[in-house]
Amino acid sequence: MIIDLPTTTASDVGKRLVDLREKHGAVTLGRVLTLVLVTDEEHAESAIASANHASHEHPCRIIAVIRGTSRGSTRLDAQIRVGGDAGASEVIVLRTFGPLTAHPVSVVVPLLLPDAPIVAWWPAEAPEVPAEDPVGTLAQRRITDAAACKRPLAALQDRVASHRPGDTDLSWTRLTLWRALLAAALDQPPHEEVTAVRVVGGPDNPSADLLAGWLSLTLRCPVTRTKASGVEGMLSVRLERASGPISIERPDDDVAVLSVPGRVDRKVSLPRRTEGECLAEELRRLDPDDVYGDVLATGLELQRETGKVTRTKVKAKR
Structure with a gap:
């Protein structure tokens, strides 16, 4: 099931999730963590598919923040995916536009699962210091992928300079x-x-x-x-x-x-x-x-x- 919520707010998305749970039997119980992925439109669907795959082992709430154009007025378009379209998780896709693209944490915080660990993932380009990024500060683990960056070896050197306990990179996991x-x-x-x-x-x-x-x-x-x-x-x-x-x-x-x-x-x-x-x-x-x-x-x-x-x-x- 896919539900589109154009021009909405994080609060309205949260209310719709509660409505789904109460009226349609879509449950969020048993989620072991919240996975927040931040990316652009180009890498969004492949990243969501990978997160869905991982959710079969780790049932979770996936919050995918997709950065749109920073020009124009502030807007948030959302999409909720549950059931067969969300693996063993529930997926909340948030597309940000305008000045909101610089503040993804403002739409993420209202949708976090209470009392559950948070993992942040940047499937492609990552912040210079992930642990100091507003989304990264929320997370116990921060996952990057130097191999997916435009300059992989330069990205690896950035990881050396910015590493903090809790950081990891999928280039390491592949080994x-x-x-x-x-x-x-x-x-x-x-x-x-x-x-x-x-x-x-x-x-x-x-x-x-x-x-x-x-x-x-x-x-x-x-x-x-x-x-x-x-x-x-x-x-x-x-x-x-x-x-x-x-x-x-x-x-x-x-x-x-x-x-x-x-x-x-x-x-x-x-x-x-x-x-x-x-x-x-x-x-x-x-x-x-x-x-x-x-x-x-x-x-x-x-x-x-x-x-x-x-x-x-x-x-x-x-």
Whole structure:
């Protein structure tokens, strides 16, 4: 069910939600949090779809604030989505116009679930300091996505400068399976020291930079970050040891090849994760991600000091 409320107010939207609950049986009980996403029209529907996907694991109220043109008079157009159009949540879409585009918190606060945690998410461009943004100050967790920005690596450096406990980025979340696979490979004998690492990924891929920083921080050895043209995401990781290298290479989007000395190469599932899957993972925890914070604060700089950056070209797959 989709209900359009053109030229309305946040108070009227709240009253309509109560009316739906009382007259039509649309319930909001059991919502575990409020997810506030702030974006533009271009990224709005894909972000709402990802939030709906995550809501099947975390039933929530989704408040999508979509910034329209800042010119003209103040106006708020709203839309309420419940039932099959809202996953396991209820979605409130708020389109702001005029001076209201600079004050999204004024339309968000009246619609927050009482006594429920708040998570703020910027699917594309984010504030310079998310924790100091008016919407960000309401939230226990603040989620950004450097990879979705126009200049991903510059956005990653902004995250370094602006990080506060409670901040996280989906470029980091996309590495969960890579980190787990690398940890599992190193947990097998022989337990030798890693002497050097090479991380290969797309030239503008912040996840590859974060993985190189994490490995520098964890293994305390030189890590080379190779920027491969013709590649968008992560391509491979190679860990040098005395008995021979451990390597993980993902030639396609779903399966990687794990090579360990003395063993037959084996294929492992390592799919590219969707935005909805990454968002669902971040909603599982509301405490600060200390490892991510350490990588931003120390790991990235350590990689630059002890390792190096190289460039290569990878032929596109036919």
